[in-house]
Structure formats: C-alpha cells, structure tokens
Amino acid sequence: MSLESYDKEIFDLTQNELKRQCDHLEMIASENFTYPEVMEVMGSILTNKYAEGYPGKRYYGGCEFVDEIEQIAIDRCKKLFGCEFANVQPNSGSQANQGVYGALLNPGDKILGMDLSHGGHLTHGAKVSSSGKMYESFFYGVELDGRINYDKVLEIAKVVRPKMIVCGASAYARQIDFAKFRAIADEVGAYLFADVAHIAGLVVAGEHNDPFPHCDVVSSTTHKTLRGPRGGIIMTNNEEFAKKINSSIFPGIQGGPLMHVIAAKAVGFKHNLSDEWRVYAKQVKANAKKLGEVMLSRGYDLVSGGTDNHLILLSLLNKPFSGKDADIALGNSGITVNKNTVPGEIRSPFVTSGVRIGSPALTARGMKEAEFELIANKIADVLDDINNTALQAKVKAELKELASKFIIYNKAMF
Ligand SMILES: Cc1ncc(COP(=O)(O)O)c(C=O)c1O
Structure with missing residues (x-):
C-alpha cells in the first residue's frame, strides 16, 4: 500500500515539507540536499x-x-x-x-x-x-x-x-x-x-x-x-x-x-570520491565568499571579516535589530537561516546578535556566484528595512521564481 493511501496525514505533511524545501532558499549552514539514490x-x-x-x-x-x-x-x-x-x-x-x-x-x-x-x-x-x-x-x-x-x-x-x-x-x-x-x-x-x-x-x-x-x-x-x-x-x-x-x-x-x-x-x-565532488566543494567555497563580499559591500559586518569555508557569520552588533529579528524577517522572505551568537555577544542565546548563513544546499541546487550575489543583495534589502513586511512578501515571490529554475527534487520522486 502506498503511504498516500495508508497514512494521508503523514503523506500530506511530507509533501508540504517537499514544497517548502523546493520553494525556499535553504541557507542553514549544516543542511544539504542529499541525492535521490541515497x-x-x-x-x-x-x-x-x-x-x-x-x-x-x-x-x-x-x-x-x-x-x-x-x-x-x-x-x-x-x-x-x-x-x-x-x-x-x-x-x-x-x-x-x-x-x-x-x-x-x-x-x-x-x-x-x-x-x-x-x-x-x-x-x-x-x-x-x-x-x-x-x-x-x-x-x-x-x-x-x-x-x-x-x-x-x-x-x-x-x-x-x-x-x-x-x-x-x-x-x-x-x-x-x-x-x-x-x-x-x-x-x-x-x-x-x-x-x-x-x-x-x-x-x-x-x-x-x-x-x-x-x-x-x-x-x-x-x-x-x-x-x-x-x-x-x-x-x-x-x-x-x-x-x-x-x-x-x-x-x-x-x-x-x-x-x-x-x-x-x-x-x-x-x-x-568522484571528480565532480571537487567541483562542488570548490563552488561551495566560492559561493560563500561571494555572499560575504556582497554583505560587506552593503555595510554588514562579518565575524572574522570573511570566510574560508562554507559559511559566513553576520554580526549585527552595530545594527538596531537582533539575530532573531533577522532570522524571522529572512524566513518571511523565503530564506531559511539561523540566528547565532557572535564574539562580544550582548544578547541572550535565544535572541543573539548574529546570523549564520551557509552555501552547501543552494550549491547542490546548481547555484553559482551570480545567484549568490543576487540573494545576498536581497538579504541586505530585507535587513535594511527589517519591518517592511510588504518587501518581505515581494522578495519571497521573487526568490520562489529563482528557486523554480534550480530544481532539486520533484513530486514524482516521493
Ligand atoms: C560540529 C558538529 N558536531 C556534531 C554535530 C552533531 O550531529 P548530529 O546532529 O548528527 O548529532 C553537529 C551538528 O550540528 C556539529 O555541528
């Protein structure tokens, strides 16, 4: 029996999660999209x-x-x-x-x-x-x-x-x-x-x-x-x-x-172990670097001033809003990240003054520096005007359109 006919409740929730993973931009540094054969x-x-x-x-x-x-x-x-x-x-x-x-x-x-x-x-x-x-x-x-x-x-x-x-x-x-x-x-x-x-x-x-x-x-x-x-x-x-x-x-x-x-x-x-893996790993780093460069150019501080790996840490210590505020605003804009404490932290671990943003999952979707530049600018637009919910809705629609061009999974696979 199929999951759909046996347990519609769990099937539907899984489909909702599939849609979420496909429509949103996954930028949690510890997450990735594994392969269908896996x-x-x-x-x-x-x-x-x-x-x-x-x-x-x-x-x-x-x-x-x-x-x-x-x-x-x-x-x-x-x-x-x-x-x-x-x-x-x-x-x-x-x-x-x-x-x-x-x-x-x-x-x-x-x-x-x-x-x-x-x-x-x-x-x-x-x-x-x-x-x-x-x-x-x-x-x-x-x-x-x-x-x-x-x-x-x-x-x-x-x-x-x-x-x-x-x-x-x-x-x-x-x-x-x-x-x-x-x-x-x-x-x-x-x-x-x-x-x-x-x-x-x-x-x-x-x-x-x-x-x-x-x-x-x-x-x-x-x-x-x-x-x-x-x-x-x-x-x-x-x-x-x-x-x-x-x-x-x-x-x-x-x-x-x-x-x-x-x-x-x-x-x-x-x-x-494949040759393609090296290409992917290089791109993960190049994308994180681009993300960091754009955020710096838009007036956002990075912990350690940049990145050597797959993630950046935005420091919001000099901004009037917290990591939690940023996490929520970006979430409303279709970008999934997580709040993070930063050196010299002044807020509680539940609020924080930082955001951790990673490149592995979007790189797995095939995105490169051009897309990361565009996304970083959207992140900065949203954070620059953090209470503008109309802007968040607009960015969410635009990024859904971008995501639809980088298909990672389709419904038939589940
Ligand atoms: C450095 C490090 N070690 C271990 C873990 C734990 O992995 P798991 O969530 O599979 O228990 C994590 C997860 O975030 C991690 O970042």
Missing part, C-alpha cells in the same frame, strides 16, 4: 535487517549481504579520508562523538573543547550535554576578531591539562589549523580529537586543511557538507584506538546498526 537505498528493505556486530563478526544470521555493504562503506570512507580505520555505524554526529569519548576517556576525565557560544558544538563539553556531564569540561573560544588564538588555547591547556582536546566547530568561518592543535596537544600530553562534521565535504575535496595525520581521532556527520544521509562516522590511524572505538559504539552505546543508512553512506561516499 534516499532510494535509505528507504529500502535494508531497514529490516538486524546486524549487531561488525562485518564477518555478527550476532545475527543472514548477514552475508549487509556484511558486504558495510565493508564497502568502510573501504570508501577510509579512501575518502586517507586513513586506516573507519567505523560507519554511528547513528548521528552526536553518537559518533559519544563513542569517541567512551573509547578514549573515563568518566571524570578533563576535556578541552570550543565554547558553544563561540561556535563549538554541544557535544564538545557543554554542561547540558552528556559530554559535559560525564567529563569535566573546559573551553577555549574565539577572540573579538572572530578567530581562534592558538597561543591562548595553549595557555588554557597548560592550566587545565586535559586528557583530550576537541577541535572542530559548528559556526566558525575560518580554516582550523590542525597542526597547531597537534603541537598544543603534544605540549600538554593530550589526545587530539577533530570533529569535522561541518567541513568534511571540503576536507575530502582538498578544500580545507586535513585533520590527518595531526589528529588521533576524527569524527564527522555524513549529512552536512558531505551531502550524504543523516548519520555519523569515526576515523583513526591508531590500531589500539580503532578496537576501542568499535567496542565503544557497539555494544557500548548502540545496538543494531542502521543498515539502510550505512548503505546510503556508501552511496554518498561514492559521490564524495
């Missing part, structure tokens, strides 16, 4: 199979085909990141990180990560996350210029003496210098763990510094710049860590792996 295998019979364990060592029968699938995913992941070991089972980026901590730390150990309000992620030690509850967490941040000051990180590390330093971010527009983090970790005798969830698609294309060989362990999501299915992965070159990571994921924190998602990860990796 979704095809994700919606396949592979969802039925229990396969606790790892290829060749399962706790269930009938795993001969899923063993091959998982091994392909592992091999492609290793090739992609140029490393010796990959675990492709984490159900999410957060579970990948939990798995890394479980493998290398004991409860109560000290970790040093990037402050959430400075662009870090919840799982890098925030007190509301299990990473901040199970481990004693300390933080470094960015300076008022929006950049990590590596000398300061070293100073903090010398005082804290963490067992692990976590690098990687959710809202940082500049390259992360893994070699510098390695030197700091060596100086204080800490493990170095990189969470490249946001930048992985650029890393594997050679468009961002490589976390290997500097980092002991690397984790990522597969659904952000990598453009694959929702999920997580963990990589290392250290054999002893590899064994610990496998046990930390299963049986440590997960049961049966999501074989349909692992197959989808394999399909996503095939895209990431």
